[in-house]
Amino acid sequence: MLDVNNLTKRYGETAVFSNVHLSVGQGEFVAILGESGVGKSTLLNCIAGLDTVDAGSVRINGTQITTLDETAQALFRRDHLGFIFQAFHVLPHLSVDKNVGLPLLLKGAPDWKRVDTLLNAVDLPGLGPRLPQTLSGGQLQRVAIARALVHQPKLILADEPTGNLDPKTAERVMDVLSQQVREHKAACVLVTHSRTAAARADRVVTLTANGIEV
Numbered sequence: 001m002l003d004v005n006n007l008t009k010r011y012g013e014t015a016v017f018s019n020v021h022l023s024v025g026q027g028e029f030v031a032i033l034g035e036s037g038v039g040k041s042t043l044l045n046c047i048a049g050l051d052t053v054d055a056g057s058v059r060i061n062g063t064q065i066t067t068l069d070e071t072a073q074a075l076f077r078r079d080h081l082g083f084i085f086q087a088f089h090v091l092p093h094l095s096v097d098k099n100v101g102l103p104l105l106l107k108g109a110p111d112w113k114r115v116d117t118l119l120n121a122v123d124l125p126g127l128g129p130r131l132p133q134t135l136s137g138g139q140l141q142r143v144a145i146a147r148a149l150v151h152q153p154k155l156i157l158a159d160e161p162t163g164n165l166d167p168k169t170a171e172r173v174m175d176v177l178s179q180q181v182r183e184h185k186a187a188c189v190l191v192t193h194s195r196t197a198a199a200r201a202d203r204v205v206t207l208t209a210n211g212i213e214v
């Protein structure tokens, strides 16, 4: 499903990481640990085509995303990817249910029942009509998680999805993520500092400046 081959990323003269190899199969859940600043978020952005790479390739479901133009990358993300950003990126002027349903709206296939199912799954029942500014940080994080899963993406990229959550809610969110991976045979790459969250993965790897350590 996901094949990262020999990836190198630099900002100016400074290499963030090099020689990164990572393969994640269909239905596989991989957690990436690593020191702060080592480039975990950057790696997820590179995998999604949201950041450029300096060498190497990223292949998702057979498509080499690194060679697509920006429009093709955006369409590819819409159809195949669910991205949970560390900073949520919830749209402030859209209600919670429209935020969650956005991937379906963009595909021209709205499904408000599915939106409700996801809001229940992340323990936000009835919050659909509210605006994001009326939600807490942990609630916004769960909106972002519901949005990333609503269109049943084949690849889920999750950047610290439990960072703002209390242990019980974090566990519930990890249940939802795991369920999505198992039920829809999605591949999932989770970036986290939480050993508890990482323990839910099938495999845990560590990102260093010189690549991935298993």
Ligand SMILES: Nc1ncnc2c1ncn2[C@@H]1O[C@H](COP(=O)(O)OP(=O)(O)OP(=O)(O)O)[C@@H](O)[C@H]1O
Residues within 6 Å of the ligand: 011, 016, 034, 035, 036, 037, 038, 039, 040, 041, 042, 043
């Ligand atoms: N746009 C940018 N321009 C220059 N340097 C950047 C940019 N974005 C990130 N960096 C640098 O790249 C490195 C990797 O950052 P990144 O956020 O990917 O690390 P991380 O492992 O996810 O960290 P954390 O665990 O603290 O979230 C850091 O040194 C950061 O300062």
